[in-house]
Amino acid sequence: MTDTVLEKLKILAESAKYDVSCSSSGTVRHNTAGGIGNTVGGVGICHSFTADGRCVSLLKIMLTNHCIFDCAYCVNRRTNDRPRATLSVRELVDLTIEFYRRNYIEGLFLSSGIIRNPDYTMERMVRVVKDLRTTHRFNGYIHLKSIPGCSRELVEEGGLYADRMSVNLELPTEESLRRVAPDKNFESVFAPMRYIRQGMLQSQEDRRKFRHAPRFVPAGQSTQIIVGATPETDHDILRVSSALYRRPSMRRVYYSGYVPVNTYDTRLPAAVGRVPLIRENRLYQADWLMRFYGFSADEIVDSATPNLDLEIDPKLAWALRHPECFPVDINRADYALILRVPGIGVKSARMIVASRRYGSLTSDSLRRIGVVMKKAQYFITCRELSIGGTIQEVTPEQVRRALVPTPSRSKKVDPRQLSIVWE
Known part of the structure; x- marks a missing residue:
């Protein structure tokens, strides 16, 4: 690797770090004779940990950090005074292959600023992934960012070589997008999303008829929403996410707390500093409730209550606002209702439904299953009385105080500290 390429790598890897929509699952791409690498289904990338404890990483880089757009939230906007670099197609392909051969990475996450126009940029990115797949027979994971405003033909070609594609929505309303990113609009973002979705549906239909029909973006698409750069509430953000999840191709919506990477810009009235990490965490928990627990936005x-409670998780907050739904009889209630009990997750709810066929469940049974009884005891009944009394016997305010104790004055609590486990 020459000194020039190394310097470009440092600049472009640093510029790519603010894009968080870079993990994948749901695709299998086996190695072939004469090829290199493979993609294992059900694992993540970008320093994610798999179920068996492995850490899987990728080369997360931009083709260029030059950009003709002037988005107020972006570190790479054209009016920012920062080092710029551009990799050629050959340099980027060689970097990926050499990093893989040295066991540094298992895949590639490729994004880019926009140079000249969206089609010119997207064409160079597609050449990179096509060369990796066809010339070098690279079977590792590839996540390709689609450039807003690019042509349908380039999206369709890129989708034949990428495992996942994504187009960042960035902001939840078009009004805010126009204000802080005047070169973008929702149509330029949603058009590539639509091309990806249509390509996936067509590929699924073709593979039903022809066994060896080429796959198109087998791991689906994702997007990113920036939180806190503009004054939208969590309600606004989650309603947009819910609408996106109704599209069959959308796998994940990522939430990125705004980081003030630029000098103060009057187009960002709400961006007075870094967004609290806990707000981002609560949005991911709410997203999980929509995807796996049957909650609507x-x-x-x-x-x-347009914003999520930062002191308690969204599921507990919902339960405290709806005491009329509780207590839930664990031995009689259906699966969907059990899922709504704080302290009971998807796996625990399934085990409860399966176990109670062989006998009535007690609080000890629930603990062994994995139910967090510290929370659940206020919202359930089982064969014996719960220890703390149900929410019908104590007020929601009393339950909240019991579960969120006031920290001692003598004990300093870091407000950035997050809870690792929640149900």
């Missing part, structure tokens, strides 16, 4: 937050 309007149940988690509404016009009366």
Whole structure:
């Protein structure tokens, strides 16, 4: 690696770190004779840990950090005074292959600023992934960012070589997007999303008819929403996410707390500093509730409570606002209702439904299953009385005080500290 390429690598890897929509699952790409690498289904990338404890990484880099756009939230906007670099197609392909051969990476996450126009940039990115797949027979994971405003033909060609594609929505409303990113609009973002979705549906239909039909973006697409750069509430953000999840190709919506990477810009009235990490964490928990627990966005937050409670997780907050839904009889309630009990996760709910066929469950049984009884005891009944009394016997305010104790004055609590486990 020459000194020039190394310097470009440092600049472009640093510029790419603010894009968080860079993990994958749901694709299998086996090695072939004469090829290199493989993609293992069900694992993540970018320093994610798999179920068996492995850490999987990728080369996360931009083709260039030059950009003709002037988005107020972006570190690479054209009016920023920062070092710029551009890798040629050949340099980027060689970097990926050499890093893989040295066992530094298992895949590639490729994004780019926009040079000349969206099609010119997207064409160079597609050449990179096509060369990796066809010339070097690289079978590792590839995540390709689609450039807003690029042509359908380039999206369709890129989708034949990438495992996942993504287009960042960035902001939840078009009004805010126009204000802070005047070169973008929702149509330029949603058009590539639509091309990806249509390509995936067509590929699925073709593979039903022809066994060896080429796959198109087998791991689906993802997107990113920036939180806190503009004054939208969590309700606004989650309603947009819910609408995106109704599209069959959307796998993940990522939430990125705004980082003030630029000098103060009057287009960002709400961006007075770094967004609290806990807000980002709560949005991911709410996202999980929509995807796996059967909650709608309007149940988690509404016009009366438009923002998530930063002290307690969204599921507990919903339960405290709806005491009329509790207590839940663990031995009789259906699966969907059991899922709504704080302290009970998807796996625990399934085990409860399966176990109670062989006898009534007690609080000890629930503990062995994995239920967090510190939370659940206020919202359930089982064969014997719960220890703390149900939410019908104590007020929601009393339950909240019991579960969120006031920290001692003598003990300093770091507000950035997050809870690792929640149900």
